[in-house]
Amino acid sequence: MKILVLNSGSSSIKFKVFKLNSQKEQVLASGTVDRIGIKGSKIEYENFRDQEIVLDLDVPRHERGIELVLETLQDDEVGIIYSLDEINAVGHRVVHGGEKFAQSTLINDEVIRQIEEVSHLAPLHNPHNLNGICVCEEIMSDKPQVAVFDTAFHQTMHREAYMYAVPYKYYTRHGIRRYGFHGTSHKYVSTRAAEETGKQLNSLKIITCHLGNGASVAAVDEGESIETSMGLTPLEGLIMGTRCGDLDPGLITFLMEKEDLSIKEVNDIMNKESGLLGLSGISSDSRDVRKAAADGHKRARIALDLFNYKVVKYIGAYTAVMGGLDVIVFTAGIGENACDLRADIINDLDFLNIELNEQANQVRQTAKKITTDDSQVDVYVIPTNEELVIARDTAAIIEKNEIQV
Numbered sequence: 001m002k003i004l005v006l007n008s009g010s011s012s013i014k015f016k017v018f019k020l021n022s023q024k025e026q027v028l029a030s031g032t033v034d035r036i037g038i039k040g041s042k043i044e045y046e047n048f049r050d051q052e053i054v055l056d057l058d059v060p061r062h063e064r065g066i067e068l069v070l071e072t073l074q075d076d077e078v079g080i081i082y083s084l085d086e087i088n089a090v091g092h093r094v095v096h097g098g099e100k101f102a103q104s105t106l107i108n109d110e111v112i113r114q115i116e117e118v119s120h121l122a123p124l125h126n127p128h129n130l131n132g133i134c135v136c137e138e139i140m141s142d143k144p145q146v147a148v149f150d151t152a153f154h155q156t157m158h159r160e161a162y163m164y165a166v167p168y169k170y171y172t173r174h175g176i177r178r179y180g181f182h183g184t185s186h187k188y189v190s191t192r193a194a195e196e197t198g199k200q201l202n203s204l205k206i207i208t209c210h211l212g213n214g215a216s217v218a219a220v221d222e223g224e225s226i227e228t229s230m231g232l233t234p235l236e237g238l239i240m241g242t243r244c245g246d247l248d249p250g251l252i253t254f255l256m257e258k259e260d261l262s263i264k265e266v267n268d269i270m271n272k273e274s275g276l277l278g279l280s281g282i283s284s285d286s287r288d289v290r291k292a293a294a295d296g297h298k299r300a301r302i303a304l305d306l307f308n309y310k311v312v313k314y315i316g317a318y319t320a321v322m323g324g325l326d327v328i329v330f331t332a333g334i335g336e337n338a339c340d341l342r343a344d345i346i347n348d349l350d351f352l353n354i355e356l357n358e359q360a361n362q363v364r365q366t367a368k369k370i371t372t373d374d375s376q377v378d379v380y381v382i383p384t385n386e387e388l389v390i391a392r393d394t395a396a397i398i399e400k401n402e403i404q405v
Ligand code: ADP
Pocket: 211, 212, 213, 214, 215, 241, 284, 285, 286, 287, 288, 332, 333, 334, 337, 338
């Protein structure tokens, strides 16, 4: 089965084509259409034969972007299919599924309506994800389409974990509660980690640390997410590249008053000017911050120390919530690559009797256990693969619904 996976953002479309069968899961092609509707738009494309192209083209709208993707996939030289008939289905990343979607779902008019209904919860993302779906419905109307939600995996959280203690009417009126994000990643790496241990997922207590530019931690107990650090929006929780993470909510009105800020201004401060960037004053990229800290930059050191401290704090809290811990997983840009940072975090978790294997911890972007066999908790690096989950879910739904493709 060949599945096209699409991630439609405000000005970009990321795509990947997978060939899935019982023996093999192969990426046939991948790429990005960038700067849609902005001067300098282009498509970057790579196929499984290692052919790469970058085309500078005018892409005024998403519709043209998706057409370009389909044309490139069928190109005489770099293409990977002869005709669109070979694509069996399309899987779409959708950021927010609200409480409506606890699972990936076959798209129909009612599903589109329901995604629209929860879009106010992710106004910067869902409308663009929906746009991608609608364009595909138009230009590939015969292909089944599946929506895979970032929030779905966390719908198993219990009420104690997802409610905020604000008047209940705001939950019923506006859906104000914690949803969590990065669900596809947390689901994938927890499942992969269980495979690596050779134990059943439903016998394990796992904490997954997705540490990228956006960052979140999840407590996965017997295969179900029971806690995660992001909330109503992706602002809550860990310190991120430019997001502040947990705050005293009183800080926001205090700051607005002191600095005479509008809602948009304060929103921008929390989302775009805080985190590693705001603290260090150097960069949102952890590599730059780490380098500056090593060179003696005081604020860079503060930023890194706070980042690590928060991860340690969440791991402690989630161990308590699950009543124990078997496995910790590090994933995403920082989690997969930053060996020193992983070592610092693990060394701060003395109470868990974790024994780091220094040599194994030099690993980058490869699935590997980084603790010794004596360690009471196993720690793994597992590269995330959200697109593969989207492709797998899409294939599974097509098969379950016995859709002829
Ligand atoms: P996003 O949330 O945008 O998907 P990524 O998962 O790509 O983010 O992670 C970006 C972060 O990963 C950056 O802070 C970057 O510094 C870090 N990172 C990427 N590669 C490395 C590396 N080789 N060593 C240390 N950190 C890295």
